[in-house]
Amino acid sequence: MNSEILLEINGLTHAYSGGLFRKTTVFEDFSLSLEGGKIYALLGRNGAGKTTLLNCVLGLLAYKPGEVRFRGKVMTPGNTHQFLQKITSVASPAEMFPGISADSYVNSHRKIYENWDTELENRIRSMSDFDWTKPIKSLSTGQRMQVLQALALCPEPELLLLDEPLGVTDPVVRKYFYKNLLSIVAERETTVIIATHLINEIANLFDEALFLKQGRLVMRKGLMEMQSTYRKFVFGKLPDVKIEGEAGRLIGDAAIISDHPEKTTMDLQARGMKFKPETPSIEDVFEAFA
Amino acid sequence: MFEIIKLHLTNKQHATTMLLLVFFAIILLLTTGQLVLGKSGTIHLQMFYLGKFLGFLGPLFVLSRGRNGEGKFFSRLPLSRFEVFFGKLIYLMIVYLIITLVLCAGIWTIAGVLKLISPSLQFTGMPTFHSLFQDAAAFIKTMPLFLLLAALSLWLQKWTSSNMANLLVVLGVLFVFGLLPVVTALSLQHYSITIPFNDITDFLNTYKTPLITAMELGLFFGAMGLYRLRHFRNY
Amino acid sequence: MIITIDEQNPVPIFRQIVRQVKMRVVSGELVGGSPVPSIRDLAVRLSINPNTVGKAFRELEKEGIIVMKRGVGAFITKNPPEEFMKGFGNTVIDGKIQDLVQTARSLNVPKKTVMKKIDIAYNGGKDEQ
Incomplete structure (x- = not known):
């Protein structure tokens, strides 16, 4: 069993500004440490800070003070990109370039990442029912999500951050997304943090549920x-x-x-x-x- | 870095082609108009000098995440901030080169064809290597200032909202521009406090260029308000 | 080997897996040496956490019902413990009888009727008398 600490968040404070003097604190002195090879469910009502927390880990949001460690090493603005080889996330479909085909996306990602699971890529492709040579703008949101899932799962991440990764996808896509996820978790001991409101869907998936409430961790337990x-x-x-x-x-x-x-x-x-x-x-x- | 350039180029392939077609349509329309209405046998072929325009809007593109959040998308990839930055910068230069060169080639072709049909026609306003060089220089020269301003706003966003950061930069620029004449005037008029009317007129004449620059700045920040610079790996 | 889970059942999933494997061993469906699906296959097929399957397998290994061989997979042991082979059936039946008695009592079905119905069921649905 792999039970070493993979991700450590120490004393994280994040506030966003609404104006020059107005600040809204989302997190204050928030700490959390997660073990490798486990699936964590990040649960909380709207506005509890789930997305903010994941974005802080990804370096998309700044935090001060506070520290995020991955495998014991502190992530800084200058070195975050090195960690992102091993930490992937599912982006929002709105972030995609409309004029690029799904294929070009996959090809460029394959070059950017050190590792790429071609077998998994083919499996995801074979499950999909759309043409990957078409530009993103001609795909539905659900189809875009499938492309994004491939982009997040195939680089063989050690930590996978999923923020409502299934959006509006249909039950078949959802089912196979979870199956693909489980297969990479079982095979490579990937750690997953999945933030979702569809709690029942993941009840049998997670090792531990992290309950967030107004920026605080109120409970951390397995089912x-x-x-x-x-x-x-x-x-x-x-x-x-x-x-x-x-x-x-x-x-x-x-x-x-x-x-x-x-x-x-x-x-x-x-x-x-x-x-x-x-x-x-x-x-x-x-x-x-x- | 190469992948970023490639992704941007493929993404904007369609838009770039459309832009070029629009420019060509305008050139052809103007040329036809002059041919039909022309009396002097001289055709004015207007070149679009885009250096300055792309020079000050480009930085927005380089630093922002854009309307579709592309910046955010790249921030998720294991690419350093410099790779993303230079990737976008180089893409911008390539686009400028492509548009300018294709337009020039088009104009030269139109002129050549017309000259073949009617050798007596004269052309003015034709792009020359000299004017192209000047335009490119304008492009290169305009960019740093606006890159700096956009970066300044981005940096300020660590502490305040994006709109407030933009406002602060605008105020800062206005302050500098407002102070410059005063400081200059004071240093010129060090020994006499009174400033005669003529001096003010002279003074405004001297600062005509800054006024134009200020207008450009206004345009830039207007556009910046539409874009959001946030989320470009927000450090 | 087919294993299914009942998501409505409040019994933890790893116990459901343990129980199903045991039932198949005692019933003779799984003989010594037969392979058990890998953790990954089972997790993916049942759409459950691989660690849950792992926990079930470790429990089965501890009780001497399966052996896990690194890199090869898991197999049913050649000689499952005697007391398990004898006792497991009784344990399961005990639980079912408890349920049956409780239901019969709450619905006021007399003991005699219940016993008679059991006899009939054993005789393939025919009333002997």
Whole structure:
């Protein structure tokens, strides 16, 4: 098992300016360290800082103070490009040159990167149903995403940063994207950070979920740990008072999430309330904490 | 670096061809007009001197991520900032060369064909190697200042929003231009505080060129507002 | 070897895999020496994290049901532990009986009826009496 630290973020602070004197802080003294060979789900509500965090790691956004280390080496503005041989990301389709064909994109990337997995490239091509010699502007957003996926997966990255990598693609494309992703993860122990709102889709994929809330890491757990720590109590009607062990409420489901199931059970029995305990889904945990 | 140039060239292939066709259409239209209406037998073949124009809009392209976020796309690649920068710069030069040379060749061809048909025709305004050289020099000379200004704005964006950074650079430029005459005037008139009216007129005459430059600057920053320089590997 | 997972089932996926492999070994579908799919193949086929499959395999190896050979893959052991071969069936049946009894009780189906139905099921659906 590969369990050395791959990525380390120390004391990262990022603020963006809205004007000369107005600054909005997204992260303040944020730290995180991730092990190699694992899949991490980066989860959080809109505006929690998922994209900002990934862009800081990629060097697309500046941070001060703070430090990002990859395999122990500090990334600086001057050397970021060397790390980017091993850290890839799926760009947004809007960033693509409209006049260039998918083929030219792939060919130029193949030359820019030191390694290139031609077998994977062919597999992605064979799964696609469009003409790669056509310019990007004649492809649909979903088809552009497929090109971008090839560009991010084929350079044999050690760290893959995926920010909503599937956008508006159809279920077949999604399915094979995950399968390709899993095959490279299993083969090369690639570390993946995947930020997405489609939590259920990745529930069986990640080793650990990182819950971000307003720029802070509020929870870091694997699915099994989550489901053994927390329990969902469903009611006919939500209790008006805070129940013992209650960690969060799912108002729509008339349920609570408890981090002390025994205490909660006892409290509920003492109050004479009817309830049904359940194993929470990842979406339940997300709603309660993120 | 080579890949960046190639990607840009392929991307803008279509646009460049269209631009050239438009220029040719204008040249042909003007020439035909002069042939039809002409009385003197002299045809004025206007060359498009693009050096200055590309010289001050080019830096925007070099430093910005552009409307489509190309800069951001390149920032994800394992290419150093210098490779991206010089790649774009060289692309810009190549485009300038292609457009200028193709237009010249076109004009020379048109003139040659007309001369064959009617040898008595005279031509003015023809591009010569000398005028081409001057235009190229203008291109090279205009670029650094605007590159510097765009870079300055980009650098300021580390601390403030892109619009505010642009504004600060504009104010800075205005300040320098505003201060220059005052400093000059003061140093000229060191011994007498009163500035006669004639002196002011003289003075404005001297600074005609800076005024034109200021207008150019205005145009540049107008365009800069449309583009966003952010996200070019934001350090 | 076909392994499937039930995403609705709250039982962790790695346990589902362990259990399915064990069932196939005890039923004789998988004999000693037969190959087990690679971690990568299984992860890709089931669309699950390779580390989850790895965890299941390590558990099976610890219990002496499979052996992992570096670079070659995993195989069913020639002689699975005796107590596992004998006990596993009972463990599974115990769980199922618990479920059955609980359901029968909550639906007020008498014990006699349940027993009779079990007899019928054993006789291929025919009532002996």
